[in-house]
Amino acid sequence: MTIQRETLWQSGDSDDFEAVFDRCSRAVYNHAFRLTGSWSVAEDVTQAVFLTAWRRRAEVRLVDGSPLPWLLVTASHHARSEQRALTRWRNRLFRAPADEILADPADDVAGRLDDERRMREVLTAVRRLPRAEREAVALCLWSGVSYSEAAAVLGVTESTVRSRVSRARARLSRQLATDPDPPPAIVRPQPVGAAVPVRPNDPGPSGATASLAAGISPKVTAATAHLQEES
Known part of the structure; x- marks a missing residue:
């Protein structure tokens, strides 16, 4: 992908934005996984990062023509938000009566x-x-x-x-x-589901x-x- 193509999506070209996603999503997902230690949270973070990038595409700061550094910093922000939300959820879970907590039947x-x-x-x-x-x-x-x-x-x-x-x-x-x-x-966990096509x-x-x-x-x-x- 050329630098020119990477910058076109900022004006609203969805095809070029998709090309940026294809090129950068793997790195963003890896970054999010290392920060959270969770494949599922990393998928959510990756999805949130590119949604933010699309909505704020005119504000994205390119470094040497690439949006990747900006995307990684944005992933760090979203990862912190996800971790705070997870902490609140866990606190509520541990306060719930034991018979209200259902076991997950999945073998893996x-x-x-x-x-x-x-x-x-x-x-x-x-x-x-x-x-x-x-x-x-x-x-x-x-x-x-x-x-x-x-x-x-x-x-x-x-x-x-x-x-x-x-x-x-x-x-x-x-x-x-x-x-x-x-x-x-x-053993590096492999994400499942279609939330993010990584x-x-x-x-x-x-x-x-x-x-x-x-x-x-x-x-x-x-x-x-x-x-x-x-x-």
């Missing part, structure tokens, strides 16, 4: 929940980071956005982004070094978590390696 629910639980174990250390550092890690190290692109879409200088990533690495090193055992290997077996951005682990303790390497996409 337990396996999927276990996958998500283990994914959340990996994310725990990252979620302890300050918000600014967490966003820098998610954009630059997980989703492969360059420091300059992240700086442009976050509205800060490139040196600020680099500093946030550096501080995040140091914090993760300390946090994960105190964990006696790294979390078990994760292809779980397609390769996502590679090398992102390897860069996060570079120069840090072996435990950081072991933990973040579970987030590495298949190349």
Whole structure:
């Protein structure tokens, strides 16, 4: 897709917007999944991101002709909103009488929940980071956005982004070094349903978590390696 084609959709060309979706939805979904640890929430976030992009297409900030950095930051905002809503729902659920809670009959629910639980174990250390550092890690190290692109879409200088990533690495090193055992290997859950037409077996951005682990303790390497996409 050319830069010109990526910018045409801002004027309301639905075909060109669909082309942008086809190109960017995989990266947005991966980003949302890493932030939430849930395939279903990641689908909802991805759908919300592109709905927002269409409604606010005249406001989308392009970086080097690409909307992807803006889409990833928007995904971060929607992921936080989804997590807050999920927390409220869980609080209401735990207050409900036990006989009102119905079991899910699907055979594979337990396996999927276990996958998500283990994914959340990996994310725990990252979620302890300050918000600014967490966003820098998610954009630059997980989703492969360059420091300059992240700086442009976050509205800060490139040196600020680099500093946030550096501080995040140091914090993760300390946090994960105190964990006696790294979390078990994760089988990446594959989304189901037609909410977002993503292809779980397609390769996502590679090398992102390897860069996060570079120069840090072996435990950081072991933990973040579970987030590495298949190349």
